[in-house]
Amino acid sequence: MKLDQLENWQRTKKCEEVSTQDVGTEQIVMGWVNTRRDHGGVIFCDLRDYSGIVQIVFGQQHEEKAFLKADSVRTEYVLAVRGIVAKRDPETINPKMKTGAIEIHVLELRLLNNCKMLPFQIGDEHQDISEKNRLKYRILDLRRASMQKNLMMRSKAAQVIRDFFYRNQFFEIETPVLTKSTPEGARDFLVPSRVNSGRFFALPQSPQLFKQMLMVSGYDRYFQIVKCFRDEDLRGNRQPEFTQIDIELSFTNQDQILDLIEAMMANLFKETIGFEIPLPIPRMTYQEAMDGYGSDAPDLRFGLKLIDLSSTVANCKFKVFGDAIKNGGVVKAIRVPGGNSFSRKDLDDLTDFVRIYRAKGMAYVKIREEGWQSPITKFFSEEEIRQINEVTGATVGDLILFGADTEKIVNDSLGNLRKEVAQRTGLIKEDEFNFVWVTEFPLFEFDEEEKRFSSSHHPFTMPNESDLDQWENEDPARIKSEAYDLVLNGVELGGGSIRIHRKDLQERIFKLLSIKDEEAQAKFGFFLDALEQGAPPHGGLALGFDRIMMFLSNAKSIRDVIAFPKTQQASCLLTEAPSEVDTTQLKELGLAIRKPKLS
């Protein structure tokens, strides 16, 4: 089949821009054949480009040469057509199409490229394609309208974000991608250096230290939309390389930062999807979040709050509860209004569900007219039952679900259980955007494996100074920090902190983290120097751009807002990366592959 040259043709309209106003004019449109309907004497094609679809008509009465040529046209061929825009007869208007009132009568067809049979149909939104095929044939997947919509929305969002920061006197400054490995946080992706054999760069987990050093250099306000890399296992909303909106400000405090970011988010949601975020975004402390929701990223679209019953049941005869508390754990409960209707199977399912989070079981009580209906009723005195009813606020028809274990397990299991119950009972309004700031994170968490403290946020986070003075030697776990997270519908969008800008403070923190002076000097010497070279007070945060895009695009997977994502096994089905490399490449780098043991 002979293909045509584009020659000097220029597009005059995008497909979906052709309208009734153009009737009678000659236009040139270009795109892909979405569908083809051959009626013998007349051939209809829906021509598609990124803007949408317009119907082009090949008929003998319009131009015989084009009509004959159109006989060989097939789905996904690439065409350029010149034709007259015509009004459709009233009975042939298609109200489902934006361009359904008009069509283009083709005078000249240029066949720019053909297309072999594809693994799946581009225009067919009625058939779900498996994730495997979508990723393997990503080019075709990205040609589909839903993916184009998502990626165009992403482009728009990036533009809106940049506009906002430029308006607010921020500078967009690039930071290195080849940088230094740091011991804290996630596993690094390493890049061997050829010039410095035996040494490695690391890809940045975030540009954290660079943006702080830019503050020391006096750039005042920095932002960057930047790729970050973490070599950890993937999830539905986690990719090994992802994009952050990275922000840092000098001479600022937490309130200023939160106010600014709220304004940025409100602007973003308004300009992209027309949603007005009610400001200010409510704030809650880490402690309130953990106590009431069992999570530092609480979903506030529904109630089902966790209620602490530890003191109420401390002396009850039910061994599971009593032992949990004796061993330093807690007993908490969720009251499910109307949960009386849960079947035995529902409750078994929920019990299995909490086991995922290492709960050993789940006690439950149905509140009936005649009193408690539950396998554990017999362990409780009337007074205890009265107290539990009172503390939980349970009334007839309700269900109470209990968790008893260490605080971590109870919070994990009940925190997820409340989401599960809300999901099952239709309590979650899917179209709601419920933002919350979580503040006053603990500075450290205790690493049980390594028997030492590690940073909750990162080691450069400003501690609450009076907490530090008070608990430094007694109980560092009680030191709070000036760190904060932004949470939307139970999903952490990002977080940040006020940073340490004084060396003496930074050294005290390293000491608490059991990082020795020499080690600190080797890993962060350049940064500790910066703190002695006139570092201003500063702070900032980073937001997960991909996660934000999931909300703006209503996407279920992070892969649907990233053009070329990785699979859960961290591979790219399109390019088949990662791949083996030539031995000469390895040699140059001074590397050898250790053969996996054959077993």
Next chain:
RNA sequence: GGGGUUGUAGUUAAGAUUGGUUAUAACGCCGGCCUGUCAAGCCGGAGGCCGCGGGUUCAAGUCCCGUCAACCCCGCCA
């Protein structure tokens, strides 16, 4: 590292409880007919390593074991 779901024409699925003739459908593809369709229609046709490997059996898409891949989750990760 662990738990779960899935894997059958190009695609999406049925067939798996109860092993048994030529593995079924829709869409797509190819050919023909058709001047108003728009998920076009009608007629005809091609298309299969039932993920892969092993086992049980007279006989396996179906039962058993292993393995690979995609997805969801725990651990991990801000």
